[in-house]
Amino acid sequence: MRLGFLVMALACGASQAADPAWQSFHWAIGSFNGGPPERLALLLPVTVDGVACIVQLDTGANGEWNWKRGGALAGAERAHVQLAGLQRSIPVSAASLAQLREPDCGGSPIAVVGNALFENGTLTLDLGRSRYAYAPQALLAGVREAQPLLYLSWAQGGGHIVVEVRRPGARVGYAMLDTGAARFGLVATNAEEWQALAAGAAQPTSTDPGAISFTGPKGEAVTCADVLLTDRLEVAGRALAGVRASYCAGHSFVAPLRLMGTLGMAPLGDRVVVLDYLSRRWTLSD
Numbered sequence: 001m002r003l004g005f006l007v008m009a010l011a012c013g014a015s016q017a018a019d020p021a022w023q024s025f026h027w028a029i030g031s032f033n034g035g036p037p038e039r040l041a042l043l044l045p046v047t048v049d050g051v052a053c054i055v056q057l058d059t060g061a062n063g064e065w066n067w068k069r070g071g072a073l074a075g076a077e078r079a080h081v082q083l084a085g086l087q088r089s090i091p092v093s094a095a096s097l098a099q100l101r102e103p104d105c106g107g108s109p110i111a112v113v114g115n116a117l118f119e120n121g122t123l124t125l126d127l128g129r130s131r132y133a134y135a136p137q138a139l140l141a142g143v144r145e146a147q148p149l150l151y152l153s154w155a156q157g158g159g160h161i162v163v164e165v166r167r168p169g170a171r172v173g174y175a176m177l178d179t180g181a182a183r184f185g186l187v188a189t190n191a192e193e194w195q196a197l198a199a200g201a202a203q204p205t206s207t208d209p210g211a212i213s214f215t216g217p218k219g220e221a222v223t224c225a226d227v228l229l230t231d232r233l234e235v236a237g238r239a240l241a242g243v244r245a246s247y248c249a250g251h252s253f254v255a256p257l258r259l260m261g262t263l264g265m266a267p268l269g270d271r272v273v274v275l276d277y278l279s280r281r282w283t284l285s286d
Helices: 002-011 092-100 104-107 189-200
Strands: 026-029 038-048 053-058 066-068 073-083 086-093 111-113 122-126 130-136 145-154 160-167 174-179 186-188 212-214 221-230 232-236 239-240 242-251 261-263 271-277 281-284
Touching: 002 104, 038 111, 053 092, 053 104, 066 086, 073 092, 073 189, 092 104, 232 271
Parallel strands: 053 111, 174 261, 186 242
Antiparallel strands: 026 038, 038 053, 038 073, 066 111, 073 086, 122 130, 122 271, 145 160, 145 281, 160 174, 160 232, 186 261, 212 221, 221 242, 232 239, 271 281
């Protein structure tokens, strides 16, 4: 009921729109501490100066494009980028230009793309069929089933997606929707968020079985531990069961407002996610 859900929802709205122009993406799969394979990142194909590469989609990033290798910009040099029907001319460093000349673009994402690239339209992610679509229009305008989406700008360029989440018997809370947190459920990055999220459960620690460590976006050492929520989490009108709550210590991300946490992709499973940046609305399929 993936594509059917979107078409039916649009039929209930204002104007009729064409089916999405689907393009394929793929998941980076890996495991921590010998655990089962997990989805770790959502990777989109991209063409940079005519070279086929990949980028990581990260809706936890506000900006349009962030080169992975960084470095000082190569004078007035710019790279021509084609992605999802969009074309951009982006300042580039010598290190990033060198990655283009490596076999398979170095075998890793050449950049991270964030919300600013898609904020003038609607981004649709079919998580189960590993495909996505972008349309430069408001596909959810007037769709009754669509849920509120806050697009908040607290850093230069673009914004962050914040959605409503609810625990049984509790008031509505808010979480940042983050495709960059592909393997996570609902993540707390400070003690206050953890208390709001876990309702008195003991704070997990780095010594817990299954705790994982990795390098954060600014090179910081991050350690995360999980517990399984005993009740359901309501997101976009859907009740999600088996959601992992994580406490991540050492992460550099700090939101300027009170959140319940960061919502990753794991609880959304194989559903279809439609993010209408223009209408500030979103949907999640059954």
